[in-house]
Amino acid sequence: MVNMAPPDEPIPLALPPSPPGAEAPFVVRTGDGADDAACGRIMATSALASSYARRLPHAALLLADDSPLCLAGRSRMVGEVAGKVVGFADYRPWDGHIKYLFVHPRAQARGVGAALVDAVQNAVGGRVGVHVLAVNDSALLWYLRRSFRIVDGWEEPFADVPAVWIRLVRERLPDERP
Numbered sequence: 318m319v320n321m322a323p324p325d326e327p328i329p330l331a332l333p334p335s336p337p338g339a340e341a342p343f344v345v346r347t348g349d350g351a352d353d354a355a356c357g358r359i360m361a362t363s364a365l366a367s368s369y370a371r372r373l374p375h376a377a378l379l380l381a382d383d384s385p386l387c388l389a390g391r392s393r394m395v396g397e398v399a400g401k402v403v404g405f406a407d408y409r410p411w412d413g414h415i416k417y418l419f420v421h422p423r424a425q426a427r428g429v430g431a432a433l434v435d436a437v438q439n440a441v442g443g444r445v446g447v448h449v450l451a452v453n454d455s456a457l458l459w460y461l462r463r464s465f466r467i468v469d470g471w472e473e474p475f476a477d478v479p480a481v482w483i484r485l486v487r488e489r490l491p492d493e494r495p
């Protein structure tokens with residue numbers, strides 16, 4: 318289990334490109350199984366701190382699961398500051414489906430999530446897509462502000478309770494020409 322409260326120590330962040338003299342540059346790198354434990358902890362911490370967690374009380378145990386997150390054949394991009402993982406995106410390289418995107422609450426709103434999604438799209442070299450719970454409206458808006466568009470919606474259980482899911486896709490990086 319993880320603590321609901323974020324850690325006391327601030328995570329130092331400097332965004333790419335790091336200004337000269339920045340103490341801890343932010344880097345995005347390819348992740349692997351060695352990051353499973355860090356990613357599992359970030360996923361639980363981020364999920365529990367999110368606005369959608371309050372709308373899914375029946376899923377509290379699932380959201381709080383901070384066990385190592387297995388890659389299960391997928392690929393991974395990791396955002397790191399001073400050697401510390403602050404966010405990650407797990408995706409399927411063959412079709413660009415982003416399975417997980419989580420940024421530690423103390424590292425959010427600094428461009429880490431956007432850098433991770435862009436790195437995935439660069440690596441995939443084409444369309445990327447994601448499935449988002451409809452109750453997670455802040456994430457839906459976040460993707461829409463980054464040129465994703467809604468292409469589908471359906472009902473599927475989440476933690477054994479019926480839920481609405483939304484599929485969004487983005488054909489290319491926002492500044493790429495068609």
Ligand SMILES: CC(C)(COP(=O)(O)OP(=O)(O)OC[C@H]1O[C@@H](n2cnc3c(N)ncnc32)[C@H](O)[C@@H]1OP(=O)(O)O)[C@@H](O)C(=O)NCCC(=O)NCCS
Pocket residue numbers: 332363364367416417418419420421424425426427428429430431432447448449453456458459462
């Ligand atoms: C959704 C999520 C991944 C976004 O990650 P993030 O790192 O906070 O995203 P960014 O920092 O790129 O963007 C967040 C905001 O910070 C702003 N921002 C970007 N760079 C910034 C900077 N250098 N300084 C300050 N703010 C900045 C952006 O403008 C953005 O604002 P907007 O959403 O109003 O457009 C993160 O909130 C999260 O982990 N949520 C919980 C899990 C979740 O919902 N995952 C997605 C479902 S699949």
